[in-house]
Amino acid sequence: MDRTDEFRAFVQRHVDDLRRAAWLLTGDAEDASDLVQETLTRLYPQWDRVANADSAFAYVRKCLLRQYLTESRRHRLLTVSDTYLEGHVDPHDHLDTVPDQLLLARHLKSLTPIQRTAIVLKFYYDLTDRDAGRVLKCPVTTYRSHLRRGLAALRKHMASAPSEPCTESPKGAVT
Numbered sequence: 001m002d003r004t005d006e007f008r009a010f011v012q013r014h015v016d017d018l019r020r021a022a023w024l025l026t027g028d029a030e031d032a033s034d035l036v037q038e039t040l041t042r043l044y045p046q047w048d049r050v051a052n053a054d055s056a057f058a059y060v061r062k063c064l065l066r067q068y069l070t071e072s073r074r075h076r077l078l079t080v081s082d083t084y085l086e087g088h089v090d091p092h093d094h095l096d097t098v099p100d101q102l103l104l105a106r107h108l109k110s111l112t113p114i115q116r117t118a119i120v121l122k123f124y125y126d127l128t129d130r131d132a133g134r135v136l137k138c139p140v141t142t143y144r145s146h147l148r149r150g151l152a153a154l155r156k157h158m159a160s161a162p163s164e165p166c167t168e169s170p171k172g173a174v175t
Helices: 003-026 029-051 056-076 100-108 113-124 129-136 140-160
Strands: none
Touching: 003 029, 003 056, 003 100, 003 113, 029 056, 056 113, 056 129, 100 140, 113 129, 113 140, 129 140
């Protein structure tokens, strides 16, 4: 099997999991697909090295998370203040219509990118604190601090949110 065939087989096997993780990070199906696409596009030229890693999936997952953090840092300069956004509805943001089991995604969007990443590493990928710290290139104590602060903010946000159930699914949501 040549490099291209190996890459295609890997993508077919893991793309759904990568999209789910990206969706948890970005909160948007299109942004999630873009993040996965960007990550895989950057890795393809180095696929021989990726395929020879101890775990190709772990390598790609780490690259996806780092790509997300890099992009979120770049976009921080372009964010619009919340006061401007009041009363302005994005017609492409379907998170206000998600079903109950995806309500958490709405609250995840309120966290900082590093807090979201810490929560995804812990609860979606079920990584140990040490492994998650390695992925984020930070000490375990720093990772735990991001996780603790993210969970505290998430609890606070969920406690203050209305408890009405959502009934519609977001268009293009990855489940």
